Amino acid sequence: MPTTLPSHFPTVDQVGVVERAARFTTRSIKKVAKMQGLRMVLNMIDLTTLEGMDTAGKVKHLCYKARHLHDQVEGLPSVAAVCVYPNFVGLAKKEVSGSEIKVASVATAFPSGNSSLELKLDDVRMAVDQGADEIDMVISRGRFHAGDTQYVFDEIAAVKEACKTARLKVILETGELGTLDNVRKASDIAIAAGADFIKTSTGKIKPAATMPVTLVMLEAIRDHFFATGQMVGMKPAGGISKSKLALHYLIMVKETLGPAWLDNHWFRFGASSLANDVLMQIVKQKTGAYQSADYFSLD
Amino acid sequence: MSAVSPNEKFETSWDLAPAPESTDHVNLESHYDLFIDGEFRPSKSGNRFASVNPATEETIAEVTEADQADVNVAIKAARKAHDNVWSKMPGAERGKYIYRIARLMQEQARELAVIESMDGGKPIRESRDIDIPLAAAHFFYYAGWADKLNYAFPNRRPTSLGVAGQVIPWNFPLLMAAWKIAPALATGNTVVIKPAETTSLTALKLAEIFQQAELPPGVVNIVTGHGEVGAAIVNHSDVNKVAFTGSTDVGKIIQKSLAGSEKSLTLELGGKAANIVFEDATIDQAVEGIVNGIYFNQGHVCCAGSRLLVQESIHDELVRKLKHRMDSLIVGDPLDKNTDIGAINSSEQLNTIESYIQIGKDEGAQFYQPSCPVPEKGFWCRPSLFTDVAQSNRIGQEEIFGPVLAVQTFRTVAEAIQKANNTPYGLSAGVWTDKGSKIFNLTSQMRAGIVWANTYNKFDPTSPFGGYKESGFGREGGLHGLSAYLKV
Numbered sequence: 023m024p025t026t027l028p029s030h031f032p033t034v035d036q037v038g039v040v041e042r043a044a045r046f047t048t049r050s051i052k053k054v055a056k057m058q059g060l061r062m063v064l065n066m067i068d069l070t071t072l073e074g075m076d077t078a079g080k081v082k083h084l085c086y087k088a089r090h091l092h093d094q095v096e097g098l099p100s101v102a103a104v105c106v107y108p109n110f111v112g113l114a115k116k117e118v119s120g121s122e123i124k125v126a127s128v129a130t131a132f133p134s135g136n137s138s139l140e141l142k143l144d145d146v147r148m149a150v151d152q153g154a155d156e157i158d159m160v161i162s163r164g165r166f167h168a169g170d171t172q173y174v175f176d177e178i179a180a181v182k183e184a185c186k187t188a189r190l191k192v193i194l195e196t197g198e199l200g201t202l203d204n205v206r207k208a209s210d211i212a213i214a215a216g217a218d219f220i221k222t223s224t225g226k227i228k229p230a231a232t233m234p235v236t237l238v239m240l241e242a243i244r245d246h247f248f249a250t251g252q253m254v255g256m257k258p259a260g261g262i263s264k265s266k267l268a269l270h271y272l273i274m275v276k277e278t279l280g281p282a283w284l285d286n287h288w289f290r291f292g293a294s295s296l297a298n299d300v301l302m303q304i305v306k307q308k309t310g311a312y313q314s315a316d317y318f319s320l321d
Numbered sequence: 322m323s324a325v326s327p328n329e330k331f332e333t334s335w336d337l338a339p340a341p342e343s344t345d346h347v348n349l350e351s352h353y354d355l356f357i358d359g360e361f362r363p364s365k366s367g368n369r370f371a372s373v374n375p376a377t378e379e380t381i382a383e384v385t386e387a388d389q390a391d392v393n394v395a396i397k398a399a400r401k402a403h404d405n406v407w408s409k410m411p412g413a414e415r416g417k418y419i420y421r422i423a424r425l426m427q428e429q430a431r432e433l434a435v436i437e438s439m440d441g442g443k444p445i446r447e448s449r450d451i452d453i454p455l456a457a458a459h460f461f462y463y464a465g466w467a468d469k470l471n472y473a474f475p476n477r478r479p480t481s482l483g484v485a486g487q488v489i490p491w492n493f494p495l496l497m498a499a500w501k502i503a504p505a506l507a508t509g510n511t512v513v514i515k516p517a518e519t520t521s522l523t524a525l526k527l528a529e530i531f532q533q534a535e536l537p538p539g540v541v542n543i544v545t546g547h548g549e550v551g552a553a554i555v556n557h558s559d560v561n562k563v564a565f566t567g568s569t570d571v572g573k574i575i576q577k578s579l580a581g582s583e584k585s586l587t588l589e590l591g592g593k594a595a596n597i598v599f600e601d602a603t604i605d606q607a608v609e610g611i612v613n614g615i616y617f618n619q620g621h622v623c624c625a626g627s628r629l630l631v632q633e634s635i636h637d638e639l640v641r642k643l644k645h646r647m648d649s650l651i652v653g654d655p656l657d658k659n660t661d662i663g664a665i666n667s668s669e670q671l672n673t674i675e676s677y678i679q680i681g682k683d684e685g686a687q688f689y690q691p692s693c694p695v696p697e698k699g700f701w702c703r704p705s706l707f708t709d710v711a712q713s714n715r716i717g718q719e720e721i722f723g724p725v726l727a728v729q730t731f732r733t734v735a736e737a738i739q740k741a742n743n744t745p746y747g748l749s750a751g752v753w754t755d756k757g758s759k760i761f762n763l764t765s766q767m768r769a770g771i772v773w774a775n776t777y778n779k780f781d782p783t784s785p786f787g788g789y790k791e792s793g794f795g796r797e798g799g800l801h802g803l804s805a806y807l808k809v
Contacts (some may be wrong), residue, residue, distance in 0.1 A: 033755050035775055038606030048446060050340035050658040058335060241605050248641060272335070277649040281334040 027175040028210050032245070034202040034238050043233035046274045056269070057307050063268045063300050064091065065099040066286045068126055068257065070294050071106060071321075072133075072225065080321075081110040085117030087321045092301045095308070101297060102286040103156060107132075108145060111152040126156035126191070130181060133195070133224035135160035139177060146184040157181070158191040160224060161208060163198045171211055178215035191219035191257055191290075196235045197227040205235055209242035219255035225292065230260025233274060240278040253282070259292025265303040268296060337651075340658045342445045347435050349522065352383035355391055355545065356528035358398035359538025365390045370547075372522055375442040376655050376664040376699040384521045387544040392513070392553040395542040399484045399511040400559055402539030408481045408509040416467035419506055421534040423460035426453065429530065433495060433523055438655040440522045441494055442664030442700070443618050445656050455780055456499035459798075462782035463503035466803060470508065473800055479807040481509030482585060483561030486554040489524075490567045491517035491666050492621040492722075498524050500786075500797050501564050502541055508806040510562065512541045513554055517567075519667050521545045552578075560584060562806065566623070569720075569746075569791050587795025587805045589623065589787055591720040592748030594769065595741035596626030596777060597731075600635045602753035606775070608642045611726070614751060614777035616650065616662055616704050620724040621670070623792070624749035626777050628710075628717060630737055633730040640708055640728065647704045648691045662724060665700040674702050674723030681707045681716040686727070712740060720746070734759065742768045747789030751777045770796070 051059055069088045071080055081104075088101045103124035106114050114125045127149035131137035146157055159181050165173045182190050192212035196205050212220050220239050223230035236258045243254045256275070262268055268291060275283050283289050298318040306312050352369060354361040368386040373379065387395075407415065426433065430453045437448040470479050485505045489497040494516055505512050516524035528543050544550055548571070555563050555575050562585045565575050569590040579586050596614050598607045614626025631639050655663035665671040682688055686707040695701040702724055710717045710727040717727045731737040741750055750769040752760055764772045770788045773779060780786070785801035787793060795805050 032605075033601075033603050035603040035606040035755070038603065038609055038775065042606070042609050048450075048658070049337065051337060052340050053338040055335065055338040062335070244645075248638075276335060284335055 025179065025216075026214070027172055028214050031203075031207040031210055034206050036202050036234070039202055039234045039237055043237050043274070046233065046277065047270045049270070049273045051269050051273070057304070059269045059272055060265060060300050060304050060307070061099055062272060062284060063265065063291065064297060065102060066290050067101040067297050068103045068105045068259075068290050068292050069101045069297060070104070070225070070259075070292055072128060076107060076110065078110070078113055081106055081113055082117055083321045085114055087319065088118060088123050089121050091297060092305075092318060095301070095304060098304070102290055105158065105292065108149040108152070108154075111149050111154045115153040124155040125153065126158055127154040128158045128160075128224075130159040132158070132160055133226040135162050136164065139180060142177070143180060143184045146181055150184065150186055150188050154188055156189045156191060157185050158193055158221060160193045160195060161212065163195055166199070166204070166208060171207070174208070175211050175215045178212055178217065182216035189218040190216065191221045191255070192217040193221045193224055193259075194239075195224055195227055196222045197229050202234065202238050205238045206242055209239045213242060213246050213254050217254060219257050219290070221257040221259055221292065223258075223260040223292075225260035228261075231258035231262055231292075233270065236271065237274060237278065240275065244279050247279070253288055255288045255290065256283070257290040257292055262291055262293050263295045263299060265296070265300045268300065337659050339654070341654060342435055342438075342656045342658060344435055344439070344656070347432055347439075349382050349436065353385060353521070353525045353545070355385050355387055355395070356525065356531075356541075356543040357391070357395045358542065359532065359536070361528070364388065370518065372440055372519065373667075374439050375666055376439075376696070378698055381439055382522060384518075384525070384545045387546040387550045389553045391544055392550060392557060395513045395544050396484060396486075396554070396557050396559050398539035399513050399542055402537055403481065403483055403509075403511040406537045407506075407511050407540050410509075412468035412470060412509075415506060415509065416464045418534055418536050419460050419464035419467060419503065422530055422536070423457045423464060425530045425533055426457040426460065426527075429526070430454065430457070433526060435656065436526060437495055437523050438663065441491060441520045442655050442666050444660040444663040445658055446660065447618060452493055452496045455782070456496045459496075459499040459503045459782045463507035463802075467507040470803065470807065473803055474807070474809045477809045479508070479809045482806060482808060483510060484559060485510045485512050485562040485564060485806065486557065486560040487512060487514040487564045488551040488554065488567065489514065489516055491520040492618060492623070494520035495523040495527065497566055498527055501566075504797070504802045505806050506540065508803055510806050511539060513544060513560070514541065515544050515546065515551045515554055518545070518547045555579070562586075564795075564805070565589070572793060585805070587787070587797070588793035589795070589797065590748075590791060590793040592623045592625065592746045592788065592792050593628055593718065593720050593744050594624055594626050594746070594749040594751065595628045595630050595744075596751035597630045597737050597741060597753065597763070598632065598635070598639060599754040599756075599759065600632040601755050603755055603775070604635065604639055604642060607753040608639065608646050610751065610753065610775070610777040611643060612646055612650070615726040616724050617778050619662055619665055619702065621666055621722055622778065624771060624778065626749075626751050627721060627726060629726055629728045630731050630740055631728060632737075633732055636730050643706065644689055644691075647689075647706065648693075650691065650693065650704050652693050652695050652701060652703055654696065662704060665702050665723065668700050670722065671700040671702060674721060674725060677716055677719070677721045677723070677725060678705060681710070681714070681725070681727070684711075684714045684716060686710045686714060686716060712743060718744065734762070738763065738766050745791040748792035749773070
């Protein structure tokens with residue numbers, strides 16, 4: 023695994039990226055391909071609750087929903103993971119036990135990341151000790167903007183070590199990075215420092231995930247794969263609430279990285295309301311009619 | 322009821338299901354007459370030929386083969402319409418007709434797009450998103466000039482030339498008709514136009530639009546047929562202006578035959594454009610531009626970026642990415658909304674392309690094609706790439722007019738400029754670099770009519786288009802496009 027900060031970062035042409043991203047949305051996904059795509063989307067969701075007012079009850083209900091997305095339809099896949107704050111990891115772990123649903127936890131002074139490295143590492147260790155399968159960390163955007171890329175790199179590497187066997191998702195918070203050049207730079211730093219996944223956003227800042235931003239990150243993943251043969255995962259998060267958009271993301275993954283990434287080990291959606299829209303589409307595909315949103319449980 | 326494991330494995334590569342555009346709304350006659358003096362008329366001889374769908378090899382409709390006698394009638398109608406009606410009409414009134422044509426094209430855009438794809442083989446994504454909207458945009462743009470000619474040429478009192486004889490190619494059938502007809506009408510000229518023999522149908526649909534717009538009879542006349550019909554128009558003594566888009570060989574014949582006549586001439590001919598990628602370019606976006614440059618419209622584009630000049634230091638990285646991107650291109654049914662590369666326009670053109678691919682292999686260049694499936698019937702060519710191409714190879718010098726890219730390398734800026742200009746053609750070029758100063762340095766040294774920087778194949782009615790050297794002369798589009806149709 024490479025453990026040094028890259029010395030060169032490729033640049034990105036914003037106009038070209040936006041144009042290419044728009045092209046994916048012209049793909050027409052119908053019939054068998056649509057059904058298969060919708061099932062993939064469901065199976066790639068990190069069902070998320072990250073609110074100040076989260077309670078044990080809320081987390082418990084979220085976990086039940088994760089296991090029973092829509093019992094009225096036979097044979098549906100479950101979501102990939104539930105994503106919660108560190109203090110709910112133990113509970114979530116218990117609630118999803120017996121299933122293969124992963125528990126992901128945000129950590130490192132989420133969402134701002136403004137704290138000392140020691141506290142951040144303690145945050146990570148606490149989540150890992152309680153059984154988190156995945157850690158979603160945030161990078162230090164302030165340090166990044168100040169030009170201290172070495173600090174950003176070292177911090178990710180330290181968190182990676184604290185994760186032990188848990189898989190590390192590195193949140194770049196692209197809505198605070200300003201340019202696509204910076205998105206590419208932060209992606210390369212995170213990958214080089216050992217990220218298992220790179221992730222767009224906390225969901226607390228707008229804009230969250232967009233197709234152009236995700237495309238730039240996918241290109242970083244592809245370039246890393248070309249250079250080393252190692253796969254890295256991708257997780258756009260925030261702002262993806264409709265099935266059609268989610269399917270366009272999958273088209274983008276397929277055409278940029280290849281079908282090997284069409285698997286929840288390598289691609290996730292961070293989303294809270296996407297699942298129900300996908301369920302509504304699946305029921306529509308099966309019955310030919312849209313149902314009211316009231317027929318799909320909120321959590 | 323229990324949920325399935327979250328690690329469900331999805332077996333296939335998630336191939337997209339067919340998504341064909343409907344043809345239910347298309348109204349096509351079984352045969353088409355000539356459009357002369359505001360009405361469809363049979364030819365004197367009664368001869369017809371088939372217009373074939375290159376994706377299915379089935380006949381879509383029969384089209385009339387005009388001859389000298391028909392051309393004479395058409396030009397006579399155009400002369401009468403020019404002298405009595407169109408050139409005398411106030412510009413503002415002419416403008417109203419042209420706006421009406423543009424709006425009708427927009428209203429019928431879906432039908433025009435489907436016919437364009439059926440008749441010519443281009444993907445519906447392109448005919449729907451590029452060809453038809455751009456054709457309508459040309460009419461809108463030139464409609465705006467019709468009453469402002471005195472301001473376009475201050476103190477010159479510009480007047481129309483008379484009858485314009487126009488011959489257009491098969492690669493952008495309706496768009497080329499719009500490029501030719503719109504400025505001619507705005508400037509008070511009347512038109513006799515011949516569409517290419519393999520792609521006459523959208524021009525004939527445009528004739529129906531002229532009728533719906535109640536364009537005065539004779540202002541535009543459409544005569545279909547093969548090369549002899551074009552020659553009859555060009556050589557007719559009562560034509561004042563000739564505009565031709567097509568091959569350099571035919572362009573030379575036209576220029577010779579017009580020597581000594583008073584006819585004015587514009588030619589838009591072939592190209593072998595260099596798309597130059599520097600090591601400081603944004604490589605992923607450059608790859609996209611390369612693909613758009615050469616595989617757009619199956620490479621049937623006179624300004625296609627058919628030569629890729631890539632700085633040697635990034636050659637391997639760029640070619641790997643380019644091949645990866647080529648692997649995701651979908652070749653097949655032009656009417657499928659997911660098709661990236663449609664059918665080659667004719668079996669004749671497919672033979673030309675295939676013979677050049679053989680030439681490239683014989684010349685020792687490295688050949689690559691993705692292994693994507695193509696339909697059994699119809700004329701198809703997978704996107705193709707030659708690396709290790711020498712400046713002296715024929716595939717690096719001659720226009721192939723198909724989805725075949727020749728990749729060459731360079732080391733310095735000076736070498737890139739030298740190689741890019743070292744061609745008899747000079748229609749277009751592309752430059753890819755993140756450094757602005759390099760762009761300005763290069764664009765001023767390219768002997769090419771259009772130079773794109775960090776993009777490729779972008780078209781706009783306001784922007785002049787035309788070539789240097791054997792790519793022709795005269796400009797179409799923009800203010801420049803007006804002067805080709807005016808005495809100033």
